[in-house]
Amino acid sequence: MPLNELKSLLIDGDPGTPESRIVRVMSERGTLSAAQIATATGLARSTVSTALAGLRRSGVVIEAAGGDTGKGVGRPATALALNPEAGTCVGIHLGLDGFRLVVADVSHSVIFEKTEELGRDYTPARAATAVKRAIDAAYAENSLRRSGLIGVGISVSGPVSPDGVVQRASIVPLWAGTDIRQTFGPVLQRPIFADNESNCAAIAEMMWGAATGCEDFVLFKIDVGVGGAIVHRGQVMTGVAGSAGEFGHMTIDPDGELCRCGNRGCLELYASFVRPLALAERLHGRRMTMDEVIALALEGDVGSRRLIEDTGAIAGRGLGMIGAIINPPLIVIGGRMALAGDLILEPLIAAYDKHTLIKRRDVDEAKRTRITIGRFTQNDALLGAVGLVLRHHGRLG
Template structure:
């Protein structure tokens, strides 16, 4: 059973490093339009709000949609977001630290604003459209240029008192290690993200390569790319082992761009998880084992999840009404 698509539309926005991505969807979860807006580094919140307003107006006009049908706007941010919409940390878009998303976008867009961390939005996308459909309890673990995560229990996100739950990348696994962008030392993100391996491979091949390039190289059998992905998977699995020992989840979904490497990443990651977590697969029946799989929407999850913020609110409102 789905909601009637004529009941209204909603907008999802993801605030990226040098771009703003935006989609329009109806309440039946169908995506109607998508836009990418290039932005300068360290773009300002008010500028983003105005650009979003123009892009929304353009999308609605081009698709013959009534603006009166816009029910709300969901916004995905690369950093923890408090329950009242304040960005607590924002290393990807540092000018947003301390900004109240609702206060910035609400007066400009004149619609209800819903905001959350991008990993939480990614989890919502997998819950509503992807690999976690029908699964009320799972962990999302994102491996990209950073490391992020989210925890879902009983179908609801675990956000913590200040919005900082699920920040797996900032578990300190080496207190005497290198300084992390968050200000702590030896964070998992320093070793399990693909930022450093990307720099190393670029030096070796003497050209700038992207994560997509490395994945393609690995699939073609390049031993250097394979080694970098396997090393990343080993450390990520070790970090996941800690999470597994704390939460013992039935399902772990691997997201982020490195998830596109598929089994090249997943096989060594699962093996590492098994070595480092408390409950081993051999200890329990198959039905009680933690499954580790790749997400369905790894390239678009934060944006879809921003739409999901609005849709989940609308569904809740209808059920209460």
């Protein structure tokens, strides 16, 4: 029964045993060699060997095809992974008018993906029932053992406190005050993990995207809102009420316009989609999407370019403050604005360097903050919801 053993090692059992530490590292990182496991767990090579032998005998760990197990001369190291048949997890992203669902196995392969519309202002109870039905259908259609589901990760469009309560300032206003565990736990009957969508996006970039192998970075998201996440030593910072990484609500002008959060002059008012899109619509005399504005800019439309450049400049100024106080080795730009590529990146980097404390010219390459476009702009929050379970982050109860 590899499943029960895996679930115990990953979710319920004593996390201090060598077997549990090995399985947790493999769940976080996917395919690894025995040497990489020893480094990541801090366990002695001999302890790792003994424990791996047992885990392979019971079928929890298998040899994987390929995988990046480090470079070296001589015989290549055996690539190991968790047995995909030993367990699956579900990621849910709760959006404005519906949810997306993904099923993945513990070897990090996506098995199934689905979008389900619920209409504006759907209630938490309705979402829980619909999610349950969608999971049941997905498992039946794909002939997956329902008992193999080790946990459900839920990505929410708003701050989520460490005990799983959605805070105000959520994009889905009806959800403010919702207790995620109470809402989904009894319906799903599985361990629930939850966090803010930007924190999930950071986990996706760390596990599979632009921050792979990077334990310290900032994700800065430019979309209909401005948000982000701070990752320190491989852990996403959540904050005492769940608002860590809410970069959009730094006050850059205390006498500025009112923000939906109740403060004035928040960075989000200047650096999100909303203003450039309104200006573009006025200019073109019709309703537009940001994707259209970005496409026009990439085709060379000077007005669209300027709107994106100005957004990059103000976002870079805000990021400069974040750089001064976090000073991360890497900043990943996420959100749909990232689709503009260098058009947003160049003015953003110039403004960052102008306003931050440690400037490029002052330090050598190794001490510079690298700023890059994220790998995922459309499905980062969804993939990250799976990542919550695989990395055991944001466990409720």
